[in-house]
Amino acid sequence: MTVHPSAHPLTLRVQDLARVYPSGDGQVQALAPLTHTFAPGLTAVVGPSGSGKSTLLNLLAGFDTPTTGQVTVGGTTLTTLSEAARADFRLAHYGFVFQNHNLVGILSAQENVEFPLALAGRPPRERRERARELLALVGLERRAGHLPGQLSGGEAQRVAIARALVGNPEVLLADEPTGNLDTRTGERVLELLRGAAQAGRTVVLITHDRDIAAQADHHLNVRDGVVTPG
Template identity: 80%
Template sequence: MTATPMQERGVQTASTPPLHIENLSRVYPSGEGQVQALASFTHTFPPGMTAVVGPSGSGKSTLLNLLAGFDTPSTGHVSVGEVNLTTLSEPARADFRLAHYGFVFQNHNLVSILSAQENVEFPLTLAGLSPKERRARARDLLELVGLANRAGHLPNQLSGGEAQRVAIARALARDPGILLADEPTGNLDSKTGELVLGLLTGAAAEGRRVVLITHDSEVAALAHHRLSVRDGVVTPG
């Protein structure tokens, strides 16, 4: 898999908030004992794309859930800029995610009864933008991902790759500083996967912090930085 032109431009400096974890760990109760899903570690995610690589069950998804504030750490905290995400109430975390995070999942998670255009507009509706502003922003993003001609189609009328590109457009709707992508090419053929990765590397090249969960070494090779996870232990490279 070759680097995309967007990736070859490198990472620009952007005013996105730093993403930092301090002594972060997650332990789950199991019968009479405990399971360490993620061992304590400290890391600052730099601008650009960081691939988090490891086999199934290694702790990658646990890390992603903690970074997003979907789960609460056993020790340590996640901070975005000056905000300690871990100490926020759940409603405050949800509002913070809406403003600062974008998400791309293995299954695109589009709303089935909304068109591609409406799916991209959805986070902008939650943010209170006017219908005119929402439509314009969604049109621009669908054009960016090469799907302006599919704006009126429902998710079940799109191919898997098209739906995933709409999901990326939706993730970029509020211009977040942080993108979290969980196996975004896992259900795609290699050609379509390269298109999706090109969009993510392009977002990273603009200075965003993109955290990409993958078990694919070829996908990981396109990232600017890399973390390896095995049995809950995270190591650089």
């Protein structure tokens, strides 16, 4: 499946990135200091539950702030921005795919895909045309008027990928996007993520499935908060 190329590829880098949480009388190191450049393409971050994968993803997205270190996307240091500025930056440069798709239940598939463009203030006609293009890309143009509750799990996840790609983001973060899907549907979702990576995006895929991870271009392992090359 063809995905539009990223208009302006940005380099995602972390420098001495770490996250420590208070715990009782002590501290828990959720992420040990990490310095890494995420190359364009698909990077799989692999590890068991509780290993620190989601902590890393939340820091990369700017949903959480590090105890030390920084996240840089292109020429912007995400960790120095205000919360509002980080939200604006995410809207302009990031796409997200979550395990449970996080679609808005009262909006149709078409409206869910349009939603990021509406937040960005794009004209209605442009939003409609772009959303239809993305739904066709994921093979769901005939399901555009259906609510999330009328879609299968795999269909809902493909709508979520269309929504993530609608703004042509440079960085795509995916948190266990195949975790609730059967093998065949999971492979189709992975194919879409690989297509996005091949179009020049930096795609970071969180997974505990090593068969899924084996299909990535780059690999990182996480255990007890320590990240090592795969």
